[in-house]
Amino acid sequence: MTLWVFAYGSLLWDPGFAVAERAPACLPGWRRSFCIWSVVYRGTPAAPGLVLALDADAGVLCDGLALRAEPGTEAATRAYLQDREQISSAYLERELPVDLADGRQVTALTYVIDRGHDQYAGRLALTEQVRIIAQAAGDRGPNRDYLWNTAAHLTELGISDPDMVLLADQLRGTAAF
Secondary structure, three states, X not given: OOOEEEEXXXXXHOOOOOEEEEEEEEEEEEEXXXXXXXXXXXXXXXXXXXXXXXXXXXXXXXXXXXXXXXXXXXXXXXXXXXXXXXXXXXXXXXXXXXXXXXXXXXXXXXXXXXXXXXXXXXXOOHHHHHHHHHHOXXXXXXXXXXXXXXXXXXXXXXXXXXXXXXXHHHHHOOOOO
């Protein structure tokens, strides 16, 4: 069975699985948001960072990429993503309809925030997000690198995300690092 994955954050630049096809895509009703306290990858329990998740929001859409796993790797890809994305169970795994830029609609494996989870950071002000991201680091490096990599890849893909650009610009202007 074909496996599509919706990429909106680090999966854009580091999918970690064999990709047979990449297609610009959008997911209606969801917003890309720094709304998960990261206590492993981009922060620690003592000094959490922030990572992206999809947060439900009627009337908006999230632009990203749909990634089709290489045929024959679907089970391994799903297992890999579950290990990677559900390290703390803050993400819920969903299969959601995604609109591809070429007019196709596919069902994609998508990781969204569990608003009831204790790592849900809600909708912090952008200035608070910058402060946290500037100072945090975890097993996969500084939180700021995660923001900058994601912002750079969104720009490279031609995906407009004004909040991401503003966060990256404000972070570059801080003296916190």
